[in-house]
Amino acid sequence: MSANIDKLHDDHSHTPTGIMRWITTTNHKDIGTMYLWFSLIMFFIGGLMALVIRAELFQPGLQLVVPGFFNQMTTMHALVMIFGAVMPAFVGLANWQIPIMIGAPDMALPRLNNWSFWILPFAFTMMLSTLFFESGGPAAGWTLYPPLSLQGGDSMPFVILSIHLLGLSSILGAINVIATILNMRAPGMTLMKMPIFVWTWLITAFLLIASMPVLAGAITMLLTDRFFGTSFFTASGGGDPVLFQHIFWFFGHPEVYILILPAFGIVSTIIPAFSRKKLFGYDSMVYATASIALLSFIVWAHHMFTVGMPLAGELFFMFTTMLIAVPTGVKVFNWVATMWRGSMTFETPMLFAIAFIVLFTVGGFSGLMLAMVPADFQYHDTYFVVAHFHYVLVPGAVFAIIAAVYYWLPKWTGKMYNESLGKLHFWLTTFFVNLTFFPMHFVGLAGMPRRIPDYAVQFADFNAIASVGAFGFGLSQLLFVYILYNALKQRVTAEDKCWEGAEGLEWTLSSPPPYHSFEKAPKID
Amino acid sequence: MKIFSIILMVISPTAALAAWETNMPRGVTPTSEIAYDLHMLIFYITVVIGILVFGAMLYSIIYHRKSLGHKPASFHESTKVEIIWTVIPFIILVGMAVPATKALILMEDTRDSEITLKVTGYQWMWQYEYLEDSVSFFSKIDNESNVARRLDSGVDVTGVDHYLRNVDNVVVLPTNTKVRILLTASDVIHAWWVPELGGKKDAIPGYINEMWVDIKEPGVYRGQCAELCGKDHGFMPIVVKAVPKNEYYKWVSIQKSNKVAITK
Numbered sequence: 001m002s003a004n005i006d007k008l009h010d011d012h013s014h015t016p017t018g019i020m021r022w023i024t025t026t027n028h029k030d031i032g033t034m035y036l037w038f039s040l041i042m043f044f045i046g047g048l049m050a051l052v053i054r055a056e057l058f059q060p061g062l063q064l065v066v067p068g069f070f071n072q073m074t075t076m077h078a079l080v081m082i083f084g085a086v087m088p089a090f091v092g093l094a095n096w097q098i099p100i101m102i103g104a105p106d107m108a109l110p111r112l113n114n115w116s117f118w119i120l121p122f123a124f125t126m127m128l129s130t131l132f133f134e135s136g137g138p139a140a141g142w143t144l145y146p147p148l149s150l151q152g153g154d155s156m157p158f159v160i161l162s163i164h165l166l167g168l169s170s171i172l173g174a175i176n177v178i179a180t181i182l183n184m185r186a187p188g189m190t191l192m193k194m195p196i197f198v199w200t201w202l203i204t205a206f207l208l209i210a211s212m213p214v215l216a217g218a219i220t221m222l223l224t225d226r227f228f229g230t231s232f233f234t235a236s237g238g239g240d241p242v243l244f245q246h247i248f249w250f251f252g253h254p255e256v257y258i259l260i261l262p263a264f265g266i267v268s269t270i271i272p273a274f275s276r277k278k279l280f281g282y283d284s285m286v287y288a289t290a291s292i293a294l295l296s297f298i299v300w301a302h303h304m305f306t307v308g309m310p311l312a313g314e315l316f317f318m319f320t321t322m323l324i325a326v327p328t329g330v331k332v333f334n335w336v337a338t339m340w341r342g343s344m345t346f347e348t349p350m351l352f353a354i355a356f357i358v359l360f361t362v363g364g365f366s367g368l369m370l371a372m373v374p375a376d377f378q379y380h381d382t383y384f385v386v387a388h389f390h391y392v393l394v395p396g397a398v399f400a401i402i403a404a405v406y407y408w409l410p411k412w413t414g415k416m417y418n419e420s421l422g423k424l425h426f427w428l429t430t431f432f433v434n435l436t437f438f439p440m441h442f443v444g445l446a447g448m449p450r451r452i453p454d455y456a457v458q459f460a461d462f463n464a465i466a467s468v469g470a471f472g473f474g475l476s477q478l479l480f481v482y483i484l485y486n487a488l489k490q491r492v493t494a495e496d497k498c499w500e501g502a503e504g505l506e507w508t509l510s511s512p513p514p515y516h517s518f519e520k521a522p523k524i525d
Numbered sequence: 526m527k528i529f530s531i532i533l534m535v536i537s538p539t540a541a542l543a544a545w546e547t548n549m550p551r552g553v554t555p556t557s558e559i560a561y562d563l564h565m566l567i568f569y570i571t572v573v574i575g576i577l578v579f580g581a582m583l584y585s586i587i588y589h590r591k592s593l594g595h596k597p598a599s600f601h602e603s604t605k606v607e608i609i610w611t612v613i614p615f616i617i618l619v620g621m622a623v624p625a626t627k628a629l630i631l632m633e634d635t636r637d638s639e640i641t642l643k644v645t646g647y648q649w650m651w652q653y654e655y656l657e658d659s660v661s662f663f664s665k666i667d668n669e670s671n672v673a674r675r676l677d678s679g680v681d682v683t684g685v686d687h688y689l690r691n692v693d694n695v696v697v698l699p700t701n702t703k704v705r706i707l708l709t710a711s712d713v714i715h716a717w718w719v720p721e722l723g724g725k726k727d728a729i730p731g732y733i734n735e736m737w738v739d740i741k742e743p744g745v746y747r748g749q750c751a752e753l754c755g756k757d758h759g760f761m762p763i764v765v766k767a768v769p770k771n772e773y774y775k776w777v778s779i780q781k782s783n784k785v786a787i788t789k
Contacts, residue, residue, distance in 0.1 A: 060689075061682040062674060068756040141753050147730060148713040148755060235731020241714060242729060276591070278601035306716060306727045306752075308708075308734035311633045315626060322618045329614045330607065336582045337606070341598035343591040354586070358579060365571035372621070374556075374628040375564040377724020378549055381716060381751040446546040447720040449751040452759030454674055456690045456747075457683050461545060 023118070026110030027515065028095045029412070031117050035092025036405070038120055040481075042084030043398075045128070047474050049077040054436075054470035060457050070453035071139035072131060078142035079159075082259065083166045084124055086393065089401045090262040091116075091173045094201050096412060098177065100506040101195045103186030103524070105516040108179035116172035123165035130155035141451060143252070144219065146233035146244050150226050157227070160219045167212040174205035174212075181205075186505070188524035192286070195504050196279060199286050200265030203293045204258050210297070211254035218247040242307050249300035257296045259393060261289055263360075263400030264331060267353045269504075270407050271335050274350035275342030276501040281334040288327035288334075295324050305376050314373050321371040325364070332361055347499070348422030352403035355395055355430050363391030366441065381451075384444025390437045395430070402429075402480070409487060410494035414511040417487040425483060428476035435469030549720070553742040553767070556723030559628040567621060574617075632724070635735045638705035642698070646708075646715030646728035646750065649757035653696050656707075660780040666760050667691040674760060690747040692764045699773035700740050708734040713755060719748030719763055727752055740767040 016024055025031060052073045056064045065073070095113065099106055107113050130137040135153025138144070149156065181202050185194065194202075221232040222244070231237025233244045264285075272279040279285065301309060301317040309317075335357050344350070366388040370376050379385060410416045439462035444450075448459045455463065497507040505522055506513070551561045589595045643654040650665035666674075670689050673680035682688045698704055708717055708728040718725030726736045740746075750761035768776070 061678070061680070062676040064676075066676055066756075067759060071753070071756060071758075139756070145714060145753070148753065151713065151755065235729075239731075241731065275589075276597040277599075280600075281602050281607055283602070284607050306725055307729065308726060308732060311630065314629060314633070318625065318629070319622060322622060325618060326611060326614050330611055332578060333610045334607075336578060336585070338601075339582060339585045340589065341595075341600075342585070342589050343595050343597040344586065344589055345591045354582075357582070361575070361578065365575065368571060368621075369564065369567050372563055372567055372625045374560045374625060374632055374724070375549075375567065377632070377726070378557075378560050378564065378720060380725060381718075442545075442547040445549040447550070447748065449718070449749060449759075451753045452749075454689060454759050456749075457688050458546060460683075 024114070026106075026114050028099050028107045028110070028113065028517070029513070029515075031107075031113050032092045032095030032097075033412075034117055035088045035095060035120075038117075039085050039089035039092060039401075042080050042088070042124065044477070046077050046080035046085055047477065049073045049080065051470060051474055053077065054467040056453055057455070057463050058467040059464060060455055060460050062454050065453070067453045068136060068139060071141075071451065072137040074451055075138045075140065075142050076128070076131065079127065079138075079163075080124070081393075082142065082255070083163070084120075086259050086397050086401070087166075087170065088120060090201075090204070090259075091170075093197075093262065093266070093401070093404050093408075094173070094177055097408065097506065098180055098198055098201060099184070100411075100509060100513055100517045101198055101504055102181065102184060102189060103505050103518045103522045104180060104184035105518055107176050108184055109176045112172050113176050116169045116176065119165050119169040119172075123162040123169070126158055126165075127162035130158050143245075143248060144222065145248075146222060146225065146241055147235075149222060150234065157223060160223050163219055164216055167216050170208050171212050174208035177201055177205040178209075186518070186521045186524050192283065193524060196268040196282065196285055197262070197265035200261045200268075200289055203289050204261045207254045207258050207261070207293055207296065211251045211258070214247060215251035215255075218244060218251065221247075242304075245304045245307060246301065249303045250297070252303060253300045254293070254296045256392075257292060259397050260360075261293065263356070263397045264289060266400040266404045266407075267335065267356050268331075270349050270353040270403055271338050271357075273407070273499050273501040273503065274347060274353075275339050275344050277338060277342040278503075279334070280337035280340075281330070284330055285334055288330045291327040292324060295320060295327070299324065302371060302376075305373050306380050318371055318373045322368065325368055325371075328364055332357060332364075345500075347406075347419060348417070348426055349403045349407035351423065351426040352399045352406065355426070356399045356403065359391055359395030359399070359430075359433070363388055363396060366391065379444065381449055382444035383440040383448045383450055386450050387437050387440035387444060390440070394437065395433050399429075405484075407499070408506075409484075410498040411506055411509075411511050411513070413488060414493045415487045415490055416494045416498065417483050421479065421483045421486065425476060425479045428479065429473065432469045432472035432476055436466050436473055437469070439463075439466045439469075552721040552723060553740050553744065553746070554721075554723050554738045555741075556632050556736075556738065557721060559631065560723055563625055563628055566624065570617065570621065632736075635705050635737045638703045638737055640699070640702060641705045641707060642696070643707040643709070644717050644728060646710035646712075646717070646754065646761075648712050648755050649750075649761045651715075651717070651761065651763065653694075655777065655780075658777050658781065660777060660784070662694050662780075664692045664694040664696065664764075666762055667693050670762075671760070687747065689760060690749065690762050690764070692762050695745075695764045695766045697766050697768060697773060697776045698738070698740060699770040700743050700767050702770060702773075703737055703739045706736050706738065708736070714752050715750050715754045715761070716752035717748075717763060718751040719746050719765055721746045722748075722765065725751045740765075743767050743769060 133154050137155045138159045140149035224230040225232050231239035233239045233241050299321045302321045443459045443462045494511045496511050549564050641656040645652040650663050652663050654661040673682050673685045708726050710728040710730045715728040716725045722738045726734050746765045748763040
């Protein structure tokens with residue numbers, strides 16, 4: 001690393017050193033790196049909250065925390081993992097990868113890029129500090145449903161301001177991604193020749209711009225209800241508590257795809273590389289991603305089937321939700337067809353990508369079940385739902401992020417991780433993720449509601465298993481940190497094209513790539 | 526000792542806890558039965574799809590590997606195949622939507638009910654009002670569970686009778702009677718849910734939601750609040766006792782005379 005920094009200094013004597021380098025940087029790689037480290041830290045903070053939850057739920061009866069604090073943990077765990085871990089990780093990957101995949105020197109708006117990152121640590125400091133308030137942090141769930149969220153303590157305005165900041169950061173990041181992709185592609189790289197990861201991020205960026213302002217509106221209305229005497233959501237003043245749910249989920253469902261579309265892009269990059277075969281159905285992958293994004297705006301009420309909608313509304317949202325299975329199915333079939341008659345090897349990124357396909361599909365199956373309104377009346381707000389969205393987010397989004405880090409780490413740093421340790425990390429993670437989340441299907445179906453600190457004794461056994469799994473999963477991630485440390489401290493340099501089957505412009509650059517990735521645009525035929 | 530009991534609990538669950546329940550109960554109402562049947566239908570469909578997709582993938586993983594000297598094929602698109610795997614899932618979905626739509630229409634039809642029960646959610650208890658008979662009472666977690674559930678109460682909760690699923694005043698409903706349930710709340714949103722009676726519905730301030738049950742078997746059915754409603758959300762149980770009609774009317778008349786006695 002030091003040799004690399006010295007070299008940078010030769011080229012860029014104006015670059016500040018030490019901490020100022022990171023505070024003032026406008027370089028897409030530095031900012032990408034900061035996003036990824038930030039995400040890793042938040043992943044552990046959110047993970048610790050999950051372990052508080054699982055420790056309390058290890059056996060029936062309250063042993064560790066009071067119910068109010070338990071609710072703060074479930075609320076904060078979600079906010080931290082969604083806005084602090086998964087979204088920044090994808091933005092970090094976008095920062096690192098988009099310029100080097102499209103043949104650009106940097107992102108289109110470098111100073112905006114710096115700002116959109118540096119909003120995050122401040123926003124999260126403010127949000128997490130509410131846990132130390134006398135009245136505690138937010139405890140109404142990350143969905144902030146009124147009237148309950150209006151009962152919250154002093155934390156509420158702080159949490160709302162920090163969500164505003166996070167939304168601002170996301171919108172700025174999305175603008176940057178769109179500006180970069182639409183303006184800075186190498187000559188000859190038409191839209192339909194772009195790497196699929198770039199495509200998924202382009203679509204994700206539009207989802208961010210469309211949905212984040214809706215969230216901002218919803219939480220601002222909460223704020224005025226609480227402090228300025230409006231009654232948007234309070235029935236006693238003529239308002240409507242269900243209106244909030246409609247607005248929130250109009251943001252919330254596109255948000256779900258913001259958390260998964262870049263993961264689709266990552267898996268669509270890794271599977272062909274280790275199958276040594278081109279991605280099957282590139283065009284249909286692009287169209288499927290776009291269809292999923294469009295459909296995400298007309299399915300929101302499937303998160304709230306039990307609020308008592310008219311029959312016609314329930315039917316509409318059931319049908320549109322089921323329809324999402326078609327483009328999602330196309331993606332899964334295309335991945336399998338890419339592997340079919342390939343020449344596969346199973347390095348760590350490939351293992352995580354394969355596990356992604358299988359376990360994400362399991363989450364997709366439970367999603368299809370949840371779309372059936374009559375059955376959803378039973379599933380809704382139970383651990384079955386908790387199992388469903390953790391299957392799509394942990395072995396879904398998080399596995400894709402881990403796979404991406406293993407896949408591109410040698411490119412970013414010029415250093416190869418230890419393959420045996422990587423495989424060990426994979427097997428431990430996959431075993432424990434299933435041990436944690438699979439039993440949640442069972443207790444949910446058997447009648448255990450979500451967001452409860454204590455439960456009837458018939459749910460005890462599967463909860464104990466899930467808790468053991470959660471601690472195993474958490475500890476396995478320490479191995480991931482060790483693997484990163486172990487890779488970064490070694491001197492051995494990875495080859496420029498360290499994966500035999502890897503395709504794309506990033507592999508034509510040195511490992512690590514030069515400070516300004518492509519000073520001259522490469523030519524694409 | 527505590528650790529020992531934890532280990533014991535993990536490795537040898539007692540049958541009395543009915544511990545390893547893995548599926549949705551079939552329940553005792555027409556609505557719970559259609560929810561269950563639909564649930565199983567879709568579950569089996571996804572199992573078949575899963576076996577086909579994962580089977581193909583597993584075959585490929587086993588045979589199409591570089592270590593076996595397998596050479597990569599060069600195909601990477603086929604409009605025909607893509608159309609097939611767009612159309613076939615669509616047809617399967619239509620096949621699933623038909624029974625789901627029928628079931629939903631039935632579930633949302635609250636007409637021709639014989640009695641009406643109004644349920645109001647409070648932080649953290651339920652109020653039940655029998656509208657035809659003007660019987661009304663509150664129902665909250667029973668005292669034994671309420672003591673045992675406190676942090677470090679020192680009570681072994683496995684010894685508590687129906688821990689967290691027992692109430693002071695039980696809701697009594699007649700069997701083989703279509704009962705319309707109206708739901709609302711006085712403070713925040715709650716959801717009334719007894720799995721064996723079918724689905725849940727939210728109880729929302731300012732709204733009156735509707736659902737119906739027609740309990741086919743006498744018995745005691747337990748559930749709890751299913752929508753996060755604050756710190757004691759986990760401690761809002763529901764207990765429904767279903768009895769034959771004649772017994773139900775006997776119970777109603779006792780409730781009425783009790784009420785009269787109190788008013789005097």
